[in-house]
Amino acid sequence: MAATRLLLLGVFAAVLFLLLAGAARGFYLPGVAPADFRKKDPLAVKVSQLSSTKTQLPYSYYSLPFCRPDAIVDSAENLGELLRGDRIENSPYLFEMREPRLCQIVCRTALTQEGANDFKEKIDDEYRVNMILDNLPLVVPIKRLDQEAATVYQHGVHVGIKGQYSGSKDEKHFIHNHLTFLVKYHLDAKTDLARIVAFEVKPYSVKHEYDGDWKGNSTRLKTCDPHARRLIVDSDSPQEVEANKEIIFSYDISFEESDIKWASRWDTYLLMTDDQIHWFSIINSLMIVLFLSGMVAMIMLRTLYRDISKYNQLDTQEDAQEETGWKLVHGDVFRPPAYSELLCVYVGTGVQFFGMLLVTLLFAILGLLSPSNRGGLMTAMLLVWVFMGVLAGYSSARLYRLFRGSEWKKVTIKTACMFPGIVFAIFFVLNMLIWGQRSSGAVPFTTMFALVLLWFGISVPLVFVGSYHGFKKPAMEDPVRTNKIPRPIPEQPWYMHPVVSVLIGGVLPFGAVFIELFFILTSIWLHQFYYIFGFLFLVFLILILTCAEIAIVLCYFQLCGEDYQWWWRSYLTAGSSAVYLFLYAAFYFFTKLDITKVVSGVLYFGYMLIASYAFFVLTGTIGFCACFWFTRLIYSSVKID
Known part of the structure; x- marks a missing residue:
């Protein structure tokens, strides 16, 4: 100790x-310190992985035939980024601070059949492009229809869309080849230095046209009028993904001063879920679990106090022979278990x-x-x-x-x-x-x-x-001596059967965490940010109390039934909550996720099996330690000849 x-x-x-x-x-x-930018300072956009909630398989940005810079440079990555599959590289998107640009051409390319098929496959699987500017991820603002003036932010921009146009009955694939970027910054009036506080984009699919011969990035696009300061988007002419067809990638960049301070710039990304439902659910769960835990603790304390007082008043041998319950197995309770x-x-x-x-x-x-x-x-x-x-x-x-x-x-x-x-x-x-x-x-x-x-x-x-x-x-x-010959264990009622009591014991610990588990699974498998570690810590404390108390209660009932084989039972009682965690993960898979590929399903259940196994080890150890302390405490508190 x-x-x-x-x-x-x-x-x-x-x-x-x-x-x-x-x-x-x-x-x-x-690596997290704020960067101050002067006017016309260069800004380099980095590209990260292509991600999809349908396949859960990330791919490198340049696995698709996007526009490439002269030389691709990988950013230094830590161990966690490598395990997550992040591959951060430079991109041809280059800005100047507080210098808006319109109708900037990135490149012109003609897709091969293989490249067109790759784009179509990624569009079908709803892949998103992830970009980074000044360590801020790219988001797409989306207006919610169910609330007035409510905006949610999608992490990453879709590679393209699939749909019908011009009266055609066949669905076709269209690529988002024009990106309208918005960089929000917080300006220091004294120094005229700016800090980037938001990086947003709106994607468009536009079949660009130009006058005359191709002159590289200086070519004048007929579908983009920089003098009118607008993108001319014809709903009947999106850029279809076809082999051997020309695609022009372009972008706009605008800057907007914001009151958001640099220290608060991540708040937008961390509040992508409905806070009211989340907070209400967590508080409701905590209140229920705390109430049940208080009741269990009070019952246990009163019952144990009465038992110990009764056993300590037994003075005669005749009274000792009439002992029943947990004191009767004092000579076997600390016998080493099997395995x-x-x-x-x-x-x-x-x-x-x-x-x-x-x-x-x-x-x-x-x-x-x-x-x-x-x-x-x-x-x-x-x-x-x-x-x-x-x-x-x-x-x-x-x-x-x-x-x-x-x-x-x-x-x-x-x-x-x-x-x-x-x-x-x-x-x-x-x-x-x-x-x-x-x-x-x-x-x-x-x-x-x-x-x-x-x-x-x-x-x-x-x-x-x-x-x-x-x-x-x-x-x-040990508080008491162990007999050399183990005493027989009487037949137990059905509800004290090891399998039944173990499965019952895992319900309450799982109930303490399943609401928080929903948000954790959502952040992992639906690619959202999770950063409410304060509530997670409270749930962790509640989980500890719940595992300990339910293990102690069932251990006490087991000893009262003169069953002294509590070592493994105490571990499995709380650890069985991992079974419910895995079952809930399966329920989440079939109700919340849209995964169709076999490999993606195997990955999901494989990783959730690892998580459930770790949860079993954690909760089982908490239950065992609680019962270990409990048994030593009660058997050291009574007079045993």
């Missing part, structure tokens, strides 16, 4: 240090996962994981997981020492390799499927090697360090 407290104290000290360091810099992290090594491994892994989530959420709610720092959240989770290997080794070794085990190195190796090995194996298979689709979301083998290096180079040694110190300490003493 002392070592655990020291480790947690070190973690909080690190968080505090980073917070103070951020305050010294004005809370601007490296005790595996239990130690899962408890240690759960402690590691718990520490990783706690520290990551603390970093997030303190503002140290800004959404502008792409991939920062995933990178932080991986690194914190690696360093939390010390807690995993220490916890598994302490529990293994309690079970009087001697092969601590064997348990340590399983703790360091079992959970990461299973996750890595599933992830590797899924990555091969992505690789087979030639998607940019496939993690490069160099990144895979870096993950293996973090695993075996840092995490495994730290697990051994924690395990060595945990096993070296004296074993914890």
Whole structure:
């Protein structure tokens, strides 16, 4: 316990240090500091991945025959961006600050049959082009019809549209070849320096025409009149995607001064969902769970107080022979369970996962994981997981020492390799499927090697360090002695059957998180931003309380039924909430997503299987630790001869 407290104290000290360091810099992290632009300063638009909610397979921007710059330069990316499939590159879209331009030609190209087919396929799958300016993602403002003056923002612009025109009954594909950009900026009146606070676009499909011969980017377009300061859009002449047909890509750029300050420029992106429904649902869920938790805690405290008082008043042998309930199994309740090594491994892994989530959420709610720092959240989770290997080794070794085990190195190796090995194996298979689709979301083998290096180079040694110190300490003493011969377990009622009680125990923890789970799934699979970590932290605390209390209640009923095999049951009771999480993920897949490809469905269920497995380890460990503390507390509070 002392070592655990020291480790947690070190973690909080690190968080505090980073917070103070951020305050010294004005809370601007490296790469996230504001950029000040003077008039006519060059602005370079970068392009990111092509993304689709229908396939969940990202592709590089230049996998389609868009206009290319003279040389394609990849931006430096962190580990989280590589795992997410981001590929950030330069583009031919070049602006000058506060210098509007109209009818700017990017390039002229003629599609091959293969290029036309690629465009049609991406349009059918509703792919979007993602661009970045000054670290701000491109959004498309969309007016909502159900609310007055309400605007929502779509992340990215569609490659094109599919529809009918000119009375034709056949649907055709049209490309968005003209983009009207709007850059909003906040101007400092004293210095005349501007900071970019919004990057919006409106796409058009226009079949451009021009006078005379082609003169490159200086060609005068008949379909775009710069003198009238407008794009001439004829609804009957959009740019159809056809092989060997000429396509001219063009754009407009305008600038607008805004009152939005640089520190608040991400608010628009983080409020893409209906806040009222979200906040009301979260508060309603929290109130219900808190009320149920309070009732459970009150009942448990009153019942236990009465039982302990009754048992402590039993003085005669005749009274002792009439003992019933949980005190009757005091000689067997701390008997080591079957597969005790595996239990130690899962408890240690759960402690590691718990520490990783706690520290990551603390970093997030303190503002140290800004959404502008792409991939920062995933990178932080991986690194914190690696360093939390010390807690995993220490916890598994302490529990293994309690079970009087001697092969601590064997348990340590399983703790360091079992959970990461299973996750890595599933992830590797899924990555091969992505690789087979030639998607940019496939993690490069160099990144895979870096993950293996973090695993075996840092995490495994730290697990051994924690395990060595945990096993070296004296074993914890049980409150009561364990009999040499186990007593028989009486027949239990149907509702206390292991399968029934375990499945019942997972309902309440899942109920505490399923509303928040909906928004998390939406942010992941529908490509929306999620940044309400304050509420997520509250839900995490409620999840801890719920898992602990439901595990304690069912453990108490089990002991009252003279069933002393509580070790694994306490772990599975709270951990069974992962079953409901996976079932809810399946329900979400069939009701909210429009995925039709087999590979995309396999990817979805594969990743949700990993998430459910991690949730099982987390909630199971919380339930086990709560029951471990509970049983030691009640059996140390009664007089046992």
